Amino acid sequence: MRILSGIQPTGLPHLGNYFGMMKSAIELQEKGEALYFIADLHALTTVRDAEALRHNTREIAIDFLACGLDPKKACLFRQSDITCIPELSWILSTVTPMGLLERCHSYKDKLAKGLHASLGLFSYPVLMAADILAYDSDVVPVGRDQKQHLEVTRDIAVKINELYGDIFKLPQSMIRDESAAIPGTDGAKMSKSYGNTVELFLEEAPLRKKIMAIQTDSTPVESPKPVEGSAILGIYRHVASSTDYADMETDFLAGGKGYGDFKKRLFAGVWEYFAPMRAERVRIASDPGEVDHILNEGAKRATEIAAPVMDRLRKAIGLR
Numbered sequence: 001m002r003i004l005s006g007i008q009p010t011g012l013p014h015l016g017n018y019f020g021m022m023k024s025a026i027e028l029q030e031k032g033e034a035l036y037f038i039a040d041l042h043a044l045t046t047v048r049d050a051e052a053l054r055h056n057t058r059e060i061a062i063d064f065l066a067c068g069l070d071p072k073k074a075c076l077f078r079q080s081d082i083t084c085i086p087e088l089s090w091i092l093s094t095v096t097p098m099g100l101l102e103r104c105h106s107y108k109d110k111l112a113k114g115l116h117a118s119l120g121l122f123s124y125p126v127l128m129a130a131d132i133l134a135y136d137s138d139v140v141p142v143g144r145d146q147k148q149h150l151e152v153t154r155d156i157a158v159k160i161n162e163l164y165g166d167i168f169k170l171p172q173s174m175i176r177d178e179s180a181a182i183p184g185t186d187g188a189k190m191s192k193s194y195g196n197t198v199e200l201f202l203e204e205a206p207l208r209k210k211i212m213a214i215q216t217d218s219t220p221v222e223s224p225k226p227v228e229g230s231a232i233l234g235i236y237r238h239v240a241s242s243t244d245y246a247d248m249e250t251d252f253l254a255g256g257k258g259y260g261d262f263k264k265r266l267f268a269g270v271w272e273y274f275a276p277m278r279a280e281r282v283r284i285a286s287d288p289g290e291v292d293h294i295l296n297e298g299a300k301r302a303t304e305i306a307a308p309v310m311d312r313l314r315k316a317i318g319l320r
Contacts, residue, residue: 001032002305004137004171006039006079009056010046013063014197015270016182016190019238024141024176026068034074035135035302036064041079041086042127045120061291063200066281077298079131084303084310089123089130091313095159096126100152106145113193129153133168134306141174164316168309183234185214198235200274201281211267212260221258232259236266239273 005025007017028034038057047053057078069076079085101107104125111117120127132140132153142150150173157168181189184196191197198210214231227233227249237245248265251257284291314320 002136002138003028003032003034003141003174004037004132004135004139005035005141006037006042006131007060007064008039008043009053009060010043011056011192011197012059012199012201014190014192014199015235015238016184016197018067018200019182020143020176021141022064022067022069025074026064028141029070029074032139035137035305036069036074036076037079037082037131037302038077039079039131042124045118045124046115058291061295062281062284065284065291065294066201066277068277071294071298075298075301077295077302081295081299082134082302082306084306085127085130085134088134088310088313089127091317092129092133092156092160093123093126095163096129096152096156100155101125104148104152106149125149125152126156129156132171133157134309135302136169136305136309137171138169139174140171141176143176147173147175160313164313167313167316182238183231185210185231187215187229187231198270201278204271207271208267211270212263214263214266216259219259222255224255225252225259225262227252232262232266236262236269239266239269244269 005021005028007013007021013022025034025036038060040053040057043053043056047056061076064076065071101122107122107124110121115121128149129152132150133156140150140153150171154170157170160167184190184194185198186194186196188194188196198207202210216230216232217226219225230252233245233249233252236248240248244265248262252262
């Protein structure tokens with residue numbers, strides 16, 4: 001089973017990225033042939049600072065490795081290092097109906113958030129399809145908000161196969177556990193686009209400051225605190241033991257403690273949970289050459305996998 005997943009370097013990885021994608025990706029490296037790419041081409045729709053894009057791409061690679069990705073078990077690479085991807089995206093775009101893309105809710109959602117209506121943003125699902133189809137992917141873990149894009153991928157693959165024969169494998173979706181969603185500092189889903197993130201490897205003081213700034217209601221100290229929709233509890237349940245989480249929930253309902261106390265406990269939980277990964281990150285970051293080697297070897301492997309797929313496609317459509 002070949003597993004494919006990607007993450008955009010639009011900012012530094014945060015708790016939502018870890019529990020929503022990275023943690024499950026690391027677990028899946030034990031269950032099949034895993035290919036994980038850093039989607040720097042996708043990020044061009046929003047990131048206009050070249051140095052920031054390079055920096056974020058590298059930081060994501062280091063963070064992934066620090067969190068447990070094993071380059072002996074999983075292939076980690078930069079999307080832009082696979083030179084056939086833009087070519088494949090163009091080929092796919094020649095058979096993709098406009099109506100298929102016009103129905104994609106992600107494009108409409110991004111416009112509603114104020115993003116510029118570029119061709120790249122509109123055709124994002126076609127580039128995503130190229131990422132998936134280039135490697136004969138069997139399974140693609142996605143959140144429910146990305147499931148439609150995988151359906152678009154399958155539709156495009158079917159179109160190519162109908163026109164030119166059995167070229168592409170049809171990938172299956174693996175819907176990520178929605179319970180892994182992490183609330184941000186404002187209570188909404190943690191997202192770089194909302195500016196409500198808590199980054200994975202902040203230094204102690206900035207991390208404490210972010211957690212202490214989590215928005216709460218005005219319930220008095222002596223009164224019971226609402227459990228439903230609490231950003232504090234929503235994050236704490238991922239980093240605390242079941243006993244510690246139950247204790248905090250009990251204290252919420254009992255009253256007599258303020259939100260400041262709960263935020264301090266949350267900070268301690270986050271700091272302790274990521275302590276081993278933080279130490280590993282320091283070790284990895286101290287050897288830039290090793291990170292480069294891992295990314296370059298990952299790109300070589302991904303290119304080797306994509307080569308026969310591209311060869312049979314080019315031959316079928318009349319190129320080369």
